[in-house]
Structures are given as structure tokens and as C-alpha cells.
Amino acid sequence: MIKARAAHRPAAAWRTATLDWLSGHGPGDTPVVLVGAGLALFGLWLTVLTVTPGRRRLLTLSSPGTGLDAAADRSAVAASVRDAVAEVAGVGPARVRVRRRRVVVRAGLAFGDRATAHADVTAATRRVLAGWRPRRAPRVRIMVRTEPVWQPTLPKTEEPPRPDPVATAYTLGEEDEG
Known part of the structure; x- marks a missing residue:
């Protein structure tokens, strides 16, 4: 026209x-x-x-060949991320949600330092996702929350405190008044 x-x-x-x-x-x-x-x-x-969903339940992966089209079920990716997060020291139950563009990990911390656990969970999640080789790297959101039974790590001291020998020594014949 x-x-x-x-x-x-x-x-x-x-x-x-x-x-x-x-x-x-x-x-x-x-x-x-x-x-x-x-x-x-x-x-x-x-x-x-x-x-209709079509292939929306699949996460497309980068393949070595140009003619290949690879995809993985998102639930399988979520299970492998959940297993890797469960191996982190101090982390209890974890919930993982894998979407098209985002991976959300919610982990419960049973014991240990929060910052260390958050860094370890992030590293484990990124390591597993790198192994899957997604075509487009998803954004990762990590949430580590303390469980009700959480025990913080105590700061390490060089020597444990010793009792004062003068205050606890008793002489013969004295009675404890108190």
C-alpha cells in the first residue's frame, strides 16, 4: 500500500x-x-x-550445540536446590520456588550465625543453578529466618573464665552463712 x-x-x-x-x-x-x-x-x-501453559513448566537450558533445544522441569531444579540448601550447616527446612525469571529460597536456621548461613545458602543455590546452566540466569532471592529453637553461636574466648581461688576457699571451722 x-x-x-x-x-x-x-x-x-x-x-x-x-x-x-x-x-x-x-x-x-x-x-x-x-x-x-x-x-x-x-x-x-x-x-x-x-x-494454556504449554512449556511454561519447563526451564529452558543453554545447550552446547546450536540445533539443540534443552529444557528441565522446574520442580526438578527446585528439588536439587532444596537438597543443596539442606546440606548447609545449621539450616533446617527449606522451601524453594523456581519461576521463569526468579528463584526464591526460604530457609529456616536452626543454629549458627545468620550472615554466614545466608552466604552459604546463596553460594549453594548459585552453584546448583550454574550446574543446570539455564539459558537466562534467574534472579535469586534468599530468605533465611531463624527457627523458634535457634541458638546463636557464642563468641569464642581465648580461655574459659576461672573461679577466683580466694573467694571460694574456706578455712577449717568456718561455717557458710548464707
């Missing part, structure tokens, strides 16, 4: 033939109704395809 308007060329033959045919037929004619119904069914089919 741009060529016809800008360059002053004649319109394409199929366009003029289609317009001539449509000018001779009305909206109630059988061929027009059948083509309209076919286009409506095609539009409905495209709508169904857009809302």
Missing part, C-alpha cells in the same frame, strides 16, 4: 480482485459468513493457545 501511494504505482492484482469480489457480495452471503466464522474460530484458537 505504501508503494502504491508513495510511488504512484498501481495496486497489487490480488488486492483489486479481492475488493471487486467484496463489492459484489454482502455480509449475509454464504461465502462471507463462512470466512467470518473461520476467522472467528482461528482467533478463538489463538486465544486458547495464549492461556
Whole structure:
């Protein structure tokens, strides 16, 4: 159409033939109704395809060859991340959710330092995801929360405190008053 308007060329033959045919037929004619119904069914089919999941449950992976298309089930990726997080010292139960563009890890800390556990969980998650080699690196969100039974690590001292020998020494014959 741009060529016809800008360059002053004649319109394409199929366009003029289609317009001539449509000018001779009305909206109630059988061929027009059948083509309209076919286009409506095609539009409905495209709508169904857009809302159905298809391969959305799969995480696409980068493959070594150019002709290969690799994908993994997201639940399998979540299970491997959950197993790696469970091996971190002090981490109890963990919930992992793998989406198309994000991985969310919620871990419970039973004992130990929060910052160390957070760094270890992050490293374990990134290590497992690097092993899966996703085509597009997902954003990783780590949440480490303390469990009700959480015990913080005590700071290490060089020597344990010793009792004062003078205060605890008793002499013979003295009774404890207290």
C-alpha cells in the first residue's frame, strides 16, 4: 500500500480482485459468513493457545550445540536446590520456588550465625543453578529466618573464665552463712 501511494504505482492484482469480489457480495452471503466464522474460530484458537501453559513448566537450558533445544522441569531444579540448601550447616527446612525469571529460597536456621548461613545458602543455590546452566540466569532471592529453637553461636574466648581461688576457699571451722 505504501508503494502504491508513495510511488504512484498501481495496486497489487490480488488486492483489486479481492475488493471487486467484496463489492459484489454482502455480509449475509454464504461465502462471507463462512470466512467470518473461520476467522472467528482461528482467533478463538489463538486465544486458547495464549492461556494454556504449554512449556511454561519447563526451564529452558543453554545447550552446547546450536540445533539443540534443552529444557528441565522446574520442580526438578527446585528439588536439587532444596537438597543443596539442606546440606548447609545449621539450616533446617527449606522451601524453594523456581519461576521463569526468579528463584526464591526460604530457609529456616536452626543454629549458627545468620550472615554466614545466608552466604552459604546463596553460594549453594548459585552453584546448583550454574550446574543446570539455564539459558537466562534467574534472579535469586534468599530468605533465611531463624527457627523458634535457634541458638546463636557464642563468641569464642581465648580461655574459659576461672573461679577466683580466694573467694571460694574456706578455712577449717568456718561455717557458710548464707
